[in-house]
Amino acid sequence: MRFEYCPKCGRKAALREIGDEGLMPYCEGCERPLFDLFPVCVLCAVTDGEGSFALIRQSYVNAGTFVGVAGYIKSGESAEAAAEREVREETGLTPFSVKLLGTYPYAKKDMLMIGFLVTVRRSEFALSGEVDQAQWFTPEEAVKAVREGSIIQQVLLDAIDFRSNE
Numbered sequence: 001m002r003f004e005y006c007p008k009c010g011r012k013a014a015l016r017e018i019g020d021e022g023l024m025p026y027c028e029g030c031e032r033p034l035f036d037l038f039p040v041c042v043l044c045a046v047t048d049g050e051g052s053f054a055l056i057r058q059s060y061v062n063a064g065t066f067v068g069v070a071g072y073i074k075s076g077e078s079a080e081a082a083a084e085r086e087v088r089e090e091t092g093l094t095p096f097s098v099k100l101l102g103t104y105p106y107a108k109k110d111m112l113m114i115g116f117l118v119t120v121r122r123s124e125f126a127l128s129g130e131v132d133q134a135q136w137f138t139p140e141e142a143v144k145a146v147r148e149g150s151i152i153q154q155v156l157l158d159a160i161d162f163r164s165n166e
């Protein structure tokens, strides 16, 4: 999101040349550049460490396909802590390792997704109210269970690649 007004004082943003960034919105009241703002989300490939991946289904998002555990990072929280919290909240499983896979811009929604490989202790799912179903898949099945060309599909492919290089 590009600022038109300063989020702090409400003054209309001017445009100013900011170093290598070129013309950027700038608040002349607060004397600060207003860099673009966009939500940052974590997106998790959840594995049991033995070759299976857990995916979830949320009918309010998409009834047909499975998705990955995802969520927004809270203010003051690290991305790793957010990934661990979201997996715990949505699946009821206990993570014991969180590894960064990469970052994935999601142009359609003007978001940045941070992809993690989250290894959990395999046990019964205890789903949050936002989740209708969770299921374990082989890597090949997992890649096919999500929407073709989706970011979670890329995260799963990167997770499989990451695990085979470990």
Ligand SMILES: [Zn+2]
Residues within 6 Å of the ligand: 006, 007, 008, 009, 010, 011, 027, 028, 029, 030, 031
């Ligand atoms: Zn301002």
